[in-house]
Amino acid sequence: MRKKTLSEPKSKPRKTNVLFQKRQMQIIKKATKLFMKKGYVQTSMREISRATGIDIRNLYYFIKSKEDILFLVFEMIHKREEELFEQEGLMTVDDPLEQLKTLIHEFIYYSYDYADEILLLYRESKALSKRLLKIILARESKVVSYLEEILKKGKARKVFHFEDASFTANMIIYQLSLRALRRWNMKKYSKEKLIDLLEKQILKSVLA
Amino acid sequence: MRKKTLSEPKSKPRKTNVLFQKRQMQIIKKATKLFMKKGYVQTSMREISRATGIDIRNLYYFIKSKEDILFLVFEMIHKREEELFEQEGLMTVDDPLEQLKTLIHEFIYYSYDYADEILLLYRESKALSKRLLKIILARESKVVSYLEEILKKGKARKVFHFEDASFTANMIIYQLSLRALRRWNMKKYSKEKLIDLLEKQILKSVLA
Numbered sequence: 001m002r003k004k005t006l007s008e009p010k011s012k013p014r015k016t017n018v019l020f021q022k023r024q025m026q027i028i029k030k031a032t033k034l035f036m037k038k039g040y041v042q043t044s045m046r047e048i049s050r051a052t053g054i055d056i057r058n059l060y061y062f063i064k065s066k067e068d069i070l071f072l073v074f075e076m077i078h079k080r081e082e083e084l085f086e087q088e089g090l091m092t093v094d095d096p097l098e099q100l101k102t103l104i105h106e107f108i109y110y111s112y113d114y115a116d117e118i119l120l121l122y123r124e125s126k127a128l129s130k131r132l133l134k135i136i137l138a139r140e141s142k143v144v145s146y147l148e149e150i151l152k153k154g155k156a157r158k159v160f161h162f163e164d165a166s167f168t169a170n171m172i173i174y175q176l177s178l179r180a181l182r183r184w185n186m187k188k189y190s191k192e193k194l195i196d197l198l199e200k201q202i203l204k205s206v207l208a
Numbered sequence: 209m210r211k212k213t214l215s216e217p218k219s220k221p222r223k224t225n226v227l228f229q230k231r232q233m234q235i236i237k238k239a240t241k242l243f244m245k246k247g248y249v250q251t252s253m254r255e256i257s258r259a260t261g262i263d264i265r266n267l268y269y270f271i272k273s274k275e276d277i278l279f280l281v282f283e284m285i286h287k288r289e290e291e292l293f294e295q296e297g298l299m300t301v302d303d304p305l306e307q308l309k310t311l312i313h314e315f316i317y318y319s320y321d322y323a324d325e326i327l328l329l330y331r332e333s334k335a336l337s338k339r340l341l342k343i344i345l346a347r348e349s350k351v352v353s354y355l356e357e358i359l360k361k362g363k364a365r366k367v368f369h370f371e372d373a374s375f376t377a378n379m380i381i382y383q384l385s386l387r388a389l390r391r392w393n394m395k396k397y398s399k400e401k402l403i404d405l406l407e408k409q410i411l412k413s414v415l416a
Contacts, residue, residue, distance in 0.1 A: 039334065041249050122389060123331050126247065137392055144393065167405045170393055171386060178382055181330060181389075184345055185352065185378055197375045205413055 024062050027052050028076060031069045036116050040070060040124040070124060071132050073117050078139035080110060085146045096154030103147065104202055107176040108195045118180035144169045151206065160206040172202055232270050235260050236284060239277045244324050248278060248332040278332060279340050281325050286347035288318060293354045304362030311355065312410055315384040316403050326388035352377045359414065368414040380410055 030051040034043045045066055049056040063069050084106050085091050093099045111118055125133060147169040154160030162168040179186050179194060186194060238259040242251045253274055257264040271277050292298050292314050301307045319326055333341060355377040362368030370376040387394050387402060394402060 036334075039249055041247055123334070126244075126331070141393060163408065164405055167397070167402075168409070170390060171383065171409060174386055174390060175379065175383070178379060182378060182382055185349060189375070194375075197372055200371065201376075201379060201413060205409060 020062065023054070024072065025076075027054065027059070027062055028069060028073050031066075032073055032116050032120060035070070035073075035120055035124060040066075040120075040127050067128060067132065070120075070127060071136070074121055074125065074128075074136045075139070077110075077114060077117055077121060078136070078143060080114075081107070081143045082139070085143075091146065091149070096150050096157065097159055099150045100147075100154070100160075100203070100206070101199070103150070104172075104176065104199050105195075107173075108179075108198055111176055111178075111180050112191060115180040115183060118177055119183075122177075122181060140173075144173055147172060154206070161208045162206055168206060171205070175202055228270065231262070232280065233284075235262065235267070235270055236277060236281050239274075240281055240324050240328060243278070243281075243328055243332060248274075248328075248335050275336060275340065278328075279336060279344070282329055282333065282336075282344045283347070285318075285322060285325055285329060286344070286351060288322075289315070289351045290347070293351075299354065299357070304358050304365065305367055307358045308355075308362070308368075308411070308414070309407070311358070312380075312384065312407050313403075315381075316387075316406055319384060319386075319388050320399060323388040323391060326385055327391075330385070330389060348381075352381055355380060362414070369416045370414055376414065379413070383410055 027048065031043070031048050034047055034051055038047075043066070045059065046056060048066070048069070049059050052059070054062070063072065084103070090099055090102060093102070121136075125136060128136065144166070148165045151160055151162065151165045151168055155162065155165070175198065178198065189197070235256065239251070239256050242255055242259055246255075251274070253267065254264060256274070256277070257267050260267070262270070271280065292311070298307055298310060301310070329344075333344060336344065352374070356373045359368055359370065359373045359376055363370065363373070383406065386406065397405070
C-alpha cells in the first residue's frame with residue numbers, strides 16, 4: 001500500500017479522503033494512549049502497529065513517522081480550537097461576554113474529551129524538531145490572540161476590566177487546562193462542579 | 209567509595225553532612241539541565257557523571273539511582289515550599305491577606321529561580337515509580353492545604369470571597385507555575401512586570 005502508481009495524484013486525495021482521515025485519527029488515539037503510558041520516546045512504531053492492528057508497512061501509508069503522529073495530535077487540538085473561532089463564527093458574535101462564555105464552555109468540555117492530548121502537549125512537545133515545535137507554538141499563539149481580541153473589545157465597551165490583554169488571554173487559556181494538568185488533585189469534583197467553578201473563577205478575573 | 213566498612217554508621221551522617229548535601233545539590237542541578245535538554249529517559253548516569261565531573265562509582269555514593277535524582281529534584285521544590293509555611297512562620301502570621309501576598313511573592317520568585325525544576329515536575333513525574341509518585345503528590349497536596357487554611361481564615365473574616373477553598377488553592381498554586389509552563393509565550397514581560405500582573409490577577413480572584 002505504500003507504493004503508489006505514477007498516475008496516482010500525490011497528496012490531495014489522501015488529505016481529503018474521509019476513510020484516510022478516520023484511520024489517521026484511530027492511529028493518533030491509540031498512539032496517544034501509549035505515549036501517555038510509556039512516554040513518547042519509549043514507544044516504538046511496532047507497538048503502535050500492534051495497538052492499532054495496522055500492519056507496520058501500512059502504518060507508514062497513513063503517517064510519515066512517529067514524530068508525525070505527535071505533531072498530528074497537537075495539530076488536532078489546535079485545529080479544533082481554531083474551528084471554534086473561524087468556522088463556527090465565534091468571532092462574528094457581537095457581545096464579548098457571550099463570546100468569552102462560549103469559549104470557556106467549549107474549551108472546558110474539550111479539556112475533558114482530550115485531557116490526555118492536552119497533557120501530552122505540555123509533557124512531550126519538547127520531543128518535536130525545532131521546525132515542528134515552531135508551528136505548534138504559532139498555532140497556540142493564534143488561539144491566544146483570538147481571545148485577546150475578544151478581551152480588548154470587552155475592555156473598550158467597559159464590560160471587562162484588566163491591565164494587559166495578552167497576559168490575561170494567556171492566563172485564561174492556561175487556567176482552562178487546569179484539569180488536564182492537575183487531574184490527580186481534581187478527582188473530588190464532578191465534571192459539572194468543576195466546570196462551574198472554573199467558569200466563575202475566569203469570569204471573576206475579567207469582570208469588575 | 210560505595211562499599212562501607214561495618215563500623216561506618218548507615219545513613220544519618222550522610223544526610224546531615226553539609227558537604228554531602230552540597231555535592232548532592234550539584235548533581236541535582238546538572239542532572240536537571242540534562243533531563244530538560246534530552247529528556248529523563250534518554251539521559252544516562254554516565255552522562256550525569258561526565259556533566260558533574262564525579263566519577264560514576266562515586267556518583268552512587270551520593271545518589272542511589274537515576275530515579276533517586278528525579279525524586280530529589282521534586283523533593284527540593286516541595287521542601288522549599290514547606291519551609292516557608294513551617295520554619296519561616298508564614299502560618300503564624302495573623303493577617304490572611306498578608307499571608308497570601310507573602311506566599312505569592314515567595315512562589316513567584318521561586319518559579320523564576322527553579323523554572324526548569326518546576327517544568328520537569330509536570331513533564332517527567334510520570335517516570336517515577338508509583339510509590340515515589342505518591343510521596344510527591346502527597347507533598348504537593350500538603351502545600352495546597354496550607355494555602356487552603358489561609359484562604360478559609362480569610363473567608364471567615366470576610367476578607368476573601370470564593371466558593372470552594374480547595375479549588376481556589378489548587379488554582380492559585382497552578383497559576384503560580386504559569387511562567388515555568390508557558391515560558392515561550394511570556395518572554396515579552398520583564399520579571400517585575402510579570403510578577404506584578406500575576407499578583408494582581410490572583411488577588412482579584414479572591415478579593416471581593
